[in-house]
Amino acid sequence: MASASSSPHHRFAILVAGGSGSRMGTEQPKQFLPLLGEPVLLHTLRRFADAALGVRRLIVVLPAEQVATWQALCAQHAQVPPHELVVGGATRWASVKCGLVLLADEAAGTVAVHDGVRPLTPNRVIESTFEAAYNHGAAVAAVVPKDSVRNLSQQGSYALNRARLRLVQTPQCFEINLLRRAYQLPELSTFTDDASVVEDLHAIHIVEGDYRNLKITTPEDMLLAEVLLRNQQL
Ligand SMILES: Nc1ccn([C@@H]2O[C@H](COP(=O)(O)OP(=O)(O)OP(=O)(O)O)[C@@H](O)[C@H]2O)c(=O)n1
Numbered sequence: 001m002a003s004a005s006s007s008p009h010h011r012f013a014i015l016v017a018g019g020s021g022s023r024m025g026t027e028q029p030k031q032f033l034p035l036l037g038e039p040v041l042l043h044t045l046r047r048f049a050d051a052a053l054g055v056r057r058l059i060v061v062l063p064a065e066q067v068a069t070w071q072a073l074c075a076q077h078a079q080v081p082p083h084e085l086v087v088g089g090a091t092r093w094a095s096v097k098c099g100l101v102l103l104a105d106e107a108a109g110t111v112a113v114h115d116g117v118r119p120l121t122p123n124r125v126i127e128s129t130f131e132a133a134y135n136h137g138a139a140v141a142a143v144v145p146k147d148s149v150r151n152l153s154q155q156g157s158y159a160l161n162r163a164r165l166r167l168v169q170t171p172q173c174f175e176i177n178l179l180r181r182a183y184q185l186p187e188l189s190t191f192t193d194d195a196s197v198v199e200d201l202h203a204i205h206i207v208e209g210d211y212r213n214l215k216i217t218t219p220e221d222m223l224l225a226e227v228l229l230r231n232q233q234l
């Protein structure tokens with residue numbers, strides 16, 4: 001049943017934290033590792049709970065076997081923002097789909113999908129991605145590559161024009177019914193993010209991301225995140 005009170009102005013967020021963190025190589029999945037004394041995922045949750053953003057519902061997607069871990073961590077820390085929990089799936093795509101199930105009663109609004117392991121996203125990036133999705137239907141944060149880029153070919157490799165390339169981050173924000181329709185289509189192996197799921201249905205608007213908005217993936221990212229958190233006003 002669709003909620004009678006839903007409005008196009010309403011904002012929702014799905015924080016996907018259902019992965020195992022194989023590239024990090026730690027026993028505990030990276031979303032629960034301590035970063036300046038608080039779990040990575042709690043930092044991410046706090047970013048989206050910022051009252052100025054006006055996010056009405058925060059959905060956190062977790063691996064089934066880590067729900068108790070997260071609940072224990074929440075009990076150990078003060079002022080954990082209110083959020084709803086759902087168990088994810090075998091891939092990021094499946095986890096987003098699980099998050100969307102909790103929003104099934106929302107008839108209208110904009111939903112942000114964000115990696116639970118991006119704890120440094122500046123408020124400006126979240127706000128501008130929500131705003132662009134409200135105006136254009138679909139928007140993702142992205143940055144210009146800093147390095148030169150080469151494409152591998154049968155003959156070796158060739159240079160790409162990096163001015164025409166973007167490195168895509170999250171949040172990725174969508175009109176909620178568009179995102180729902182896209183996630184009803186079958187999963188493809190080419191899906192690496194939500195924009196790749198939606199793009200056959202709707203053009204993707206690109207918003208200026210931020211180089212500090214790193215995705216914690218491998219061990220050195222934890223060191224970088226710590227330094228950035230200590231020194232930056234996000
Ligand atoms: N089945 C999955 C896989 C990934 N994710 C989430 O999607 C985000 C981006 O994925 P990635 O960095 O690849 O995380 P992992 O899959 O955990 O890492 P790895 O690929 O190294 O195993 C993470 O917040 C991760 O928890 C998820 O919710 N459900």
Ligand SMILES: C[C@](O)(CO)[C@H](O)COP(=O)(O)O
Nearest residue numbers: 092115168169170192193215
């Ligand atoms: C969604 C994402 O963070 C955008 O850059 C990225 O595609 C996730 O990729 P991963 O291989 O699952 O880390």
